[in-house]
Amino acid sequence: MIIAENLVKEFSRPARSTGPFGGIRSLFTTRRVVTRAVDGVSLTVEAGEMVGYIGPNGAGKSTTIKMLTGVLVPTSGRIEVNGLVPWRHRQANARTIGAVFGQRTQLWQDLPLRDSFELIAKLYGMERPHYRSRLARFTELLDLGSFIDTPVRSLSLGQRMRGDLVAAMLYEPPLLYLDEPTVGLDVVAKARIRDFISFLNAETGTTVLLTTHDIADVERLCHRVVVIDGGSVVYDGDLEALRQRHLPYRELTVTVQLPFPEWDVPGIQLVDTAVHDGQATISVRYDPLRISTPEAISRITAQLSVVDLTVQEPDLEQVIHQIYTAR
Amino acid sequence: MRVAVVMLGAKSVLIYRSDVFIGVIGLALRVVLVYLVWRALYDTETSVSGVSLNDAVGYAILGAIFNVTFQPWHFSSLMSRVYDGNVVFDLIRPVGLLTLSLGQQLGATLAGFPRALIGIAVGLTIQAVPPPAGVVTTLAFVVSSLLGMAVALLCNLLVSLTAFWTTEIYGAIMVYHMAAAFCSGALIPLWFMPDALGAVLRYLPFSAQVFTPLSIYFDPSPGPHTLAAIGVQVAWVVLLAYLSRLVWKRALRRVVINGG
Numbered sequence: 001m002i003i004a005e006n007l008v009k010e011f012s013r014p015a016r017s018t019g020p021f022g023g024i025r026s027l028f029t030t031r032r033v034v035t036r037a038v039d040g041v042s043l044t045v046e047a048g049e050m051v052g053y054i055g056p057n058g059a060g061k062s063t064t065i066k067m068l069t070g071v072l073v074p075t076s077g078r079i080e081v082n083g084l085v086p087w088r089h090r091q092a093n094a095r096t097i098g099a100v101f102g103q104r105t106q107l108w109q110d111l112p113l114r115d116s117f118e119l120i121a122k123l124y125g126m127e128r129p130h131y132r133s134r135l136a137r138f139t140e141l142l143d144l145g146s147f148i149d150t151p152v153r154s155l156s157l158g159q160r161m162r163g164d165l166v167a168a169m170l171y172e173p174p175l176l177y178l179d180e181p182t183v184g185l186d187v188v189a190k191a192r193i194r195d196f197i198s199f200l201n202a203e204t205g206t207t208v209l210l211t212t213h214d215i216a217d218v219e220r221l222c223h224r225v226v227v228i229d230g231g232s233v234v235y236d237g238d239l240e241a242l243r244q245r246h247l248p249y250r251e252l253t254v255t256v257q258l259p260f261p262e263w264d265v266p267g268i269q270l271v272d273t274a275v276h277d278g279q280a281t282i283s284v285r286y287d288p289l290r291i292s293t294p295e296a297i298s299r300i301t302a303q304l305s306v307v308d309l310t311v312q313e314p315d316l317e318q319v320i321h322q323i324y325t326a327r
Numbered sequence: 328m329r330v331a332v333v334m335l336g337a338k339s340v341l342i343y344r345s346d347v348f349i350g351v352i353g354l355a356l357r358v359v360l361v362y363l364v365w366r367a368l369y370d371t372e373t374s375v376s377g378v379s380l381n382d383a384v385g386y387a388i389l390g391a392i393f394n395v396t397f398q399p400w401h402f403s404s405l406m407s408r409v410y411d412g413n414v415v416f417d418l419i420r421p422v423g424l425l426t427l428s429l430g431q432q433l434g435a436t437l438a439g440f441p442r443a444l445i446g447i448a449v450g451l452t453i454q455a456v457p458p459p460a461g462v463v464t465t466l467a468f469v470v471s472s473l474l475g476m477a478v479a480l481l482c483n484l485l486v487s488l489t490a491f492w493t494t495e496i497y498g499a500i501m502v503y504h505m506a507a508a509f510c511s512g513a514l515i516p517l518w519f520m521p522d523a524l525g526a527v528l529r530y531l532p533f534s535a536q537v538f539t540p541l542s543i544y545f546d547p548s549p550g551p552h553t554l555a556a557i558g559v560q561v562a563w564v565v566l567l568a569y570l571s572r573l574v575w576k577r578a579l580r581r582v583v584i585n586g587g
Contacts (some may be wrong), residue, residue, distance in 0.1 A: 011585055071418045073583040087583060094419045106416035110339040122331035123422055151342070 001175060001207045002045040002068060007077035009038040009063050037063040039231030040077070047174065048205040050197075052218035052239070055228035056324050061211040062101075064228070065179050068209070069099055082175065095124060098168030102180035105160060106167050107152040113163045114148050117170060124171035131170070138166045142196055158189035165196060169206070176200065178210045182217055194220045215316045227323055234323060239316075246319040249285040251312035252296065256280050256304045265299050267291045279307060329430055332422075336434020339404070351442055354395055358446065361387035362455060376518050382545050385456040386516050389544065392446045393472075393537045394513035396439040397479035398504065403432050403487040406500075410490065418582070425575050428487065432480050460547055467553050471540035474560035479536040481567035482507065488571065491578035512538030535563045 015031035038060040045051050055061050066072040067079060070086030070093045079086055086093045099106075107116040121131040139145055142162045147155055155163065161181060168176060178197070182190045198221055200206040212218060218225055218239065225242060227235040235242055251271070258278050263270040267290060272283040286296045293311060300306065341347060365387055369380040378386075405428045408414040417424045450456035459465045486503055490496060508514050510533035517525045517538050528534050539556050546553065 013585070066415070069415075069419050071415050071583065090418065091421050091423070094421045097419065099416070099419060101415060104411070104413045104415060106413065108335060108339065110342055111335065115335060115338065119331050119335050123420060125421075 001047045001049075001082060002043065002209065003078070003080045004041060004043045004064075004068065005078045007038050007041040007043075007064065007067060007079065008036065008075045009060070009067060009072060010034050010036050010075045036231055038067070038074075041228065041231070041233055043226060043233070043236070045207060045209060047207050048201070049224060050201050050208040050210065050222045052222035052225040053209055053211045053228065054213075054215070054218060054225060054320065055211075057213075059228045060231040061228060062179055065099075065177050065209070065211060069097060069177055070094070095171070096173050097175045097177060098171075098173040099177040100161070100164050100168050100179065100181045102161065102178075102183040105152070105164055107160065107163050109153045110151060112149045112151055113144070113155070116152065116163070116167055120167055120170050126171055134170060134172070135166070138169070141199065142166060142192065158185050158192075161185060161189070161193060162196075165193065169200060172204070174205075175207045176209070178208060178212075180212055181210070182212060182214050190214070190217070197221055215320060219316055227320070229324060243316060243319055244289075246322050247315075248287060248289075250288045250293065250296075251283060251285045252300070253310045253312060254282045254284065254300055254304070254306055255308040256282060256306055260304050265303055268296055268299060329422075329426060332427055332430030333434040333437065336431035337438035338434070339431070340435045340438040347438075347442075350395065350439075351445075354391065354442065354446055357391045357395075358388050358450070358455070361391055378516070378518055381457050383516070385450070386541055386545060388450050388456050389447070389541055390513040390516070390537060392443045392450075393475070393541070394508050394511075396436065396443045397476055397536055398483075398507050398511070398513065399435065399439065400504065402435070402483040403428060405431075405484075405487040406490040406496070414582075418579075424579075425484070425571060428484060429480060432483060436476060436480065457545075459544055460549070463549050464544065464546065467549055467557065468540055468544045471543050471557055471560060474557065474564060475536045475540045477564045478532055478560060478567060479507075479511075481564065481571055482532055482536070484571050485567065485574060488574045488578055491581055507533050507536070510534065511536045512541065516541070518542075532563045532567060535560045 012032045012034045015033045041060070041064055043064075053061055053064070063072065067074050068081060068086060070081075070090045073087045081093060082096045084093045084096070106120075107113065108119070117131075117135055121135075126134075139148060142165070144159075144162060144166065147159050150159075152160060152163065165181065176197075181197075182193055185193070194217060197208060197210075201208055201221075208221070210217060210221060223239055224237065225235070225239045226233055227242075252268075256279065258275065258280055260280060260282075263282075263284075265284075268284050268286045270282065271285055274281045284300070291299075297309065300309070362384055365380065365384045369375065369383065373379065375383070405414070405424075408417065414424075417427055420427065447456065451458060459468060486500065489499075493499075510528050510531055512528070512534055513536075517528055517534060520528060529538075539560055543549065543553055543556060
């Protein structure tokens, strides 16, 4: 569905002078500074996939999405989306994609939400009955009923984002680009949006490319993740494999009665001990490829009188952080 | 689908009911003021530069109506869309940006038509505006007015397209707005301008917006020169449409190469 090969995007801006009269000199300078926002990104997305496209601020995520949607022309490299070159066939490509840019809106600010939907239905040449049934469906799924006749200007961020999602999917594009669709939303609103996206994918096989800073979005929606940093892809593959590669250990936190014997559980390492209120909280870790979690638990409980035990979820946030800072 | 864009443009204006209401009051006030000023100016004269008081007052009233209808303060949503970046969505529509922008502008302008028509009707009823000379004059006036609107829409479109080069242009817009009102003859008929200035202004597209239809209205004997004036308007429409395409192509190049 999406094929991108060696995408490069360079921006050139007039150079800023510093020093005396820097501001004035900048006005007349002909020097230009070239920055490379995307530096050789290759990416293939199959129909029906949901791919998380993540990376720190300024990594080149939005620039990539803008090239894929056809807004920006790549400096070099090849893009094909649904068999079209997006920037060359901008309007034909537009019919096959939906887009949500979390920081922007495609809704008409002055008018009730419904008017935006009406116009989009007409712009994309939707048949009336089809439009009506689809809008009714979305209204129910995203609970738009209470604010669909409110001017967009007066909507809350969560409501507006739901409106933007409907606007992007109304005409049933097979491909959906989501650029930070949950930015600034509360937990409930985020959950609602995630549910809707996974519903779209499950029901009609909508292909989704999602950029986000909220790792939970990716964990909830995507099996595959592409990590980009400094304009290049640093990881492309299974989310689970990424976790394993960067977090080779699982951690357990065990609370035991004092006194407890010298730590000697085979295959499980002691990381930290803290004593309080006649109990000790012990952090241990093990390699999940060598010992399964139930096995680790049974080995520990066999030796110690355990009061409480928690399995630490491997923290993807931490994995991503490791990748970003490792470079 | 284009009609839908136009309707939405009109709705965006009409939804602000108090704004519409204030617009009507503003126009009424302006009509009363120009009436008083021109009366005072003429004092005891019956004709200035060959223009009678009645024609001068009628012109001033129609000029005010044309000014508020064709040359509104917020003539396009394009500039704010460029400013806040929402213009990216215009680039991924199955319809071109020029069509979308012109549709929105046309809708916003048409939303002002009822007000304008009521204004003209009231002017005719209280005989502040002299009736048109005949059927031919009326017909030519309507055609010329619509062409004047087309010229105004295209001029405004061209100005809003400059937003792609400079994001902060509200000062320039104010100057443009005042210049357009003056140069189009909406404030003072070009008849009263010094010869040299009047001649220059007749060669600018602004006069095609307001002065051409109004001078047709007040022309006692329409003839080939009327057709010629309309022909010039058509030429302006073609030229400005071509220019808009050209500017938009450059703007698009700039956007797709260098981002927003």
